[in-house]
Amino acid sequence: MATTIRKAQVSAFGGVSNVNIISAYIDDPTDDHVQVAVLYSGFSGSDINMRLGRYPMQKAAPLTPGYTLVGKVSKNGAHCCKFNVGDVVACLSVYDAEAELTNMPEKYLIPVPSGLDLQKACAxxxxxxxxxxxxxxxxxxxxxxxxxxxxxxxxxxxxxxxxxxxxxxxxxxxxxxxxxxxxxxxxxxxxxxxxxxxxxxxxxxxxxxxxxxxxxxxxxxxxxxxxxxxxxxxxxxxxxxxxxxxxxxxxxxxxxxxxxxxxxxxxxxxxxxxxFYITRDDKTFVPDLQALFKLLAAGHIDVRIKAVFDLDNIQEAHRSWAKPGLGIGSMLIKVHADQ
The missing domain is CATH 3.40.50.720 (NAD(P)-binding Rossmann-like Domain)
Structure with a gap:
């Protein structure tokens, strides 16, 4: 069954005006996918380069950006059993995280330990x-x-x-x-x-x-x-x-x-x-992220967030990425309120 969602879309490569929030439909997840209600998506140079059409081996426009996400499991595909509805997960998504709902392969979802600040976990x-x-x-x-x-x-x-x-x-x-x-x-x-x-x-x-x-x-x-x-x-x-x-x-x-x-x-x-280049298929990716989760939980690292933009303000996020004055650390897109 299709569900109506709001998501960011780069309609054509070029200026900031080419990225907008649109209404769209998302189908139920396929057998090996999990549908996730996105809370936060990371925002970085990959978003800028994908809008410009410069990211290596990227999809053609139109596309929905969003390289990372933290969210809650909404629906499981028929063959998926690792997570329960409501579980908080992280994903190196590459695309489609700047959307209210997104379908991701179960194998790329990583549980987020309870008690972590979800903005920092996304970073x-x-x-x-x-x-x-x-x-x-x-x-x-x-x-x-x-x-x-x-x-x-x-x-x-x-x-x-x-x-x-x-x-x-x-x-x-x-x-x-x-x-x-x-x-x-x-x-x-x-x-x-x-x-x-x-x-x-x-x-x-x-x-x-x-x-x-x-x-x-x-x-x-x-x-x-x-x-x-x-x-x-x-x-x-x-x-x-x-x-x-x-x-x-x-x-x-x-x-x-x-x-x-x-x-x-x-x-x-x-x-x-x-x-150096990172992919979600690297054998070191999950252990590295889990090690960082532990460092964050123990207070050994200070993960700074310099700006969080609502999904509706996606164009402002693009305008602000290289601007001076925002501060230090990571940028995020808030898709749903942190619950």
Whole structure:
């Protein structure tokens, strides 16, 4: 039986006016799917890039965005028995989370432990699992290292800095000047990216042991140049420089190949580079998210939410993503009231 819902829809690739809230029908879940009443959907660069048609291998428009969700089970498909109606679940959905109801494969639903703040739980699904994978595996951050994080005010950047500090590293990074005082209070050392003072400062201290860089293109060249010469690691991800600066699309394939090719340029240089990307099929995804749930429950991490927009204000969320002044941490879309 079809149910009427409201959802966000990108009707065509382009400007903010192309994303709107529409009425639509959703069918009952198929045998291996579960219907979820969405409480919160994560909002990130993936939403912006999907609206612009820039996200790698994305669907054609029209589409409903929403890369992550926390919600309550509404209906089970005929072959689904892992969850009861009303159970709170998390999902890396990729699409369709910015909707009142959505049908998701049961295998991708993860139970949310009771007692967790559901806004913070939603932020963990991609923002923090991305950071966790880079810190714990790609970079293997450990006690006493000098770590540099680009974009510490952003969702992943803030998570990276927090997790690196938890591992015992000394944290440096770039951020808007309005957030510098807050970062200094956490024991981090912030710089303004555009002034390039960070490059001279990192070189003066002997180079960074690890740099996390989501910008790509020329920024990866700059970051590589200030790595510690004997053992530095550059972890690239995202490639968001053009999107952040509202510039024409720049393909990230060649910069990524260039980034990785540095590993073979000179056997005497012990700098290494990696590109990080997360999918819900990664064997590490569920264990990483569960580890983060435990850290949140124990109070070991402070998951900051800088803005929550109602579904009706979806266009304002798109306008605000790269605007200064929102604060630090993750952005969310509230689809239903938290119950």
């Amino acid at each position: 963990l699904i991609v923002d923090w699992t991305t950071a966790y994978g880079m810190v714990m595996r790609s970079a293997e951050v450990h006690q006493g290292q000098r770590v540099f994080v680009h974009g510490m005010s952003g969702a992943v950047g803030y998570a990276l800095a927090t997790l690196c500090q938890l591992q015992g590293a000394k944290v440096y990074g770039t951020a808007s000047e309005r957030n510098h005082e807050a970062f200094r209070s956490l024991g981090w050392t912030p710089y303004v990216y555009t002034e390039k003072q960070w490059m001279a400062a990192v070189k003066k201290m002997g180079g960074a042991d690890v740099i996390f860089d989501p910008l790509g293109f020329e920024s990866w060249d700059e970051s590589y140049s200030v790595l510690s010469g004997s053992h530095g690691r550059l972890i690239g991800y995202g490639g968001n420089l053009a999107t952040l600066n509202d510039q024409p699309s720049r393909g990230v394939l060649f910069p990524t190949i260039k980034l990785l090719s540095r590993n073979f340029m000179c056997p005497l240089v012990h700098k290494t580079t990696r590109f």
